[in-house]
Amino acid sequence: MTTPDFSKLDKDNIVDFIADIFARRGAEEYLGEEVSISEHMYQSGHLAEEAGAPEEIIVAALLHDIGHFTNEFPDNAAELGIDSHHDRAGAAVVAKFFPNIVTDCIRHHVSAKRYLCAVDPDYFSTLSDASVLSLKLQGGPLTAEAAEKFAQNKDIEAIVQVRKWDDEAKVPGKKTESFAYFAPMIQRVVDRP
Structure with missing residues (x-):
């Protein structure tokens, strides 16, 4: 696996x-x-x-884990006790091409899990075993002070919603559209001023 060369990307070839x-x-x-x-x-x-989310939020939900493809961490990084920081890596990759709300949802979807664990007592019980493991590596629930600060993000509602879809999107055999279906939408979001 080699690290992709992101320097050659532009709005015409990113999709x-x-x-x-x-x-x-x-x-x-x-x-x-x-x-x-x-x-x-x-x-x-x-x-x-x-x-019925706006296209920017659909694209954010679709691409929220794009950071897993931007590094050299092994597939079993979590089992090895390594946090790959895929949230930050993914946001860094898309920031040049996508609106801030897309980038924010990608950058903060891990923190949103930590936030929800801090503010919603029932949320933790909805996490998969793998998500519980990664939560530990990611620092566990936010402190009350950090949660209060996180809640002030201007895109908090979208970020939290993308996180919730992230948690639900683990159903074996569920039929969905392929990348080809989403590609025109992604390009429209990229092309918006």
Whole structure:
């Protein structure tokens, strides 16, 4: 696995580049879940579309885990006690091409899990075993002070909703649309001023 060369990307080729990543690496294991990483991401986008979310939020849900493709961490990083920081890596990759709300949802979807664990006593029980493991590596629930600060993010509602779709998008065998279906929408979001 080699680190992609992001310096050659622009608004005209970013969607094709992401499509190629999904095609080459989408079948990889998703951190111990019973779905592949592409199945998980397609399910997230599908849930957002099904809920009637705006295109920017559908794209954010679809691409929230794009950071898993931007590094050299092994597939079993969580089992090895390594936090790959895929949230920050993914946000750094898309920031040049996508609106801030897309980038914010990607950058903060891990913190949103930590936030929800801090403010919603029932939320933790909804997490998969793999998500509980990654929560430990990611620092556990936010402190009350950190949760209060996180709640002040201007995109908090979208970030938290993307997180919730992330948690739900782990259903083995669930049928969703493929990348080709989402590609025109992704390009429209990229092309918006």
